[in-house]
């Protein structure tokens with residue numbers, strides 16, 4: 001999520017790099033290595049304030065000072081108090097450093113900021129709908145609303161996130177696998193099912209594909225001692241027991257635990273009306289990925305994406321910040337949510 005470009009005073013690019021993997025060298029260090037001696041007196045543009053602390057790697061400010069760069073233009077200040085202060089350190093070393101609060105750099109930081117400020121993962125809700133806003137027929141059928149190309153985009157996303165979450169309604173109706181297929185897999189996402197009464201079928205696709213990706217079922221604490229729980233565990237399924245209030249888990253605290261105890265930083269939710277509405281009500285949604293297909297159901301009893309009462313007031317309608325991409329027959333709208 002961090003990029004760095006080194007140029008000379010005339011703007012000719014000498015080197016560019018990005019932070020490729022957690023724990024590995026930061027963008028600035030990689031770019032300086034590429035630029036070599038030409039980094040001396042150069043101008044550095046970096047999306048995030050260079051770090052000023054010994055984390056998994058040494059401070060980037062030291063690398064910039066040692067390389068003898070002249071100026072550092074910073075896209076966004078580091079919201080992590082442990083790593084911030086890089087701009088001041090650069091200035092103390094005589095390097096002209098300034099932050100330009102670049103909107104693109106700041107939006108790259110939002111997932112990181114969410115994790116830091118709310119101690120929970122970045123949560124994306126994805127659904128495919130018809131033009132008249134249905135995600136399934138009245139009988140619950142939803143395969144396939146979107147096009148193969150859109151589905152491929154979803155698989156690519158599945159291959160990037162830490163977890164894919166769904167509700168028991170979708171498991172029982174669609175029997176999904178929720179694995180990333182025929183795409184480059186950067187990480188194997190944990191599949192998480194919200195299933196209070198342990199209805200997840202032992203012979204369903206989620207359990208059958210346990211060797212491909214871990215499966216975690218979040219269930220009532222009282223279910224942990226049942227025979228079904230033992231059978232699921234013997235198939236390699238992980239169970240997490242929670243207490244519900246009026247049949248509902250406290251979702252913010254669940255996400256806190258998933259983040260802190262299971263190291264989950266990004267979640268893609270592929271669920272039906274019930275869980276998606278619950279998540280929005282609990283203010284646990286950061287981003288929507290809505291695929292709108294050019295077809296209609298013309299059925300008032302089809303499944304809407306969200307409970308109708310969620311949108312009773314204009315103030316509660318979902319805001320789109322206007323990032324939208326058109327893909328073949330389907331339209332993907334990505335918007336940030338303020339509910």
Ligand SMILES: NC(=O)c1ccc[n+]([C@@H]2O[C@H](COP(=O)([O-])OP(=O)(O)OC[C@H]3O[C@@H](n4cnc5c(N)ncnc54)[C@H](OP(=O)(O)O)[C@@H]3O)[C@@H](O)[C@H]2O)c1
Nearest residue numbers: 127128136140142167169170248249271272273274275278
């Ligand atoms: N077009 C699409 O993109 C898409 C994607 C996925 C699914 N679908 C369709 O959606 C339909 C299923 O909708 P659905 O609403 O039944 O499925 P769902 O959202 O997957 O699951 C709903 C269930 O989740 C549980 N739940 C929700 N919030 C909870 C909370 N806070 N705490 C505990 N449990 C919670 C409830 O289970 P309990 O009953 O145990 O309380 C609820 O009945 C299917 O027809 C499927 O094909 C469409």
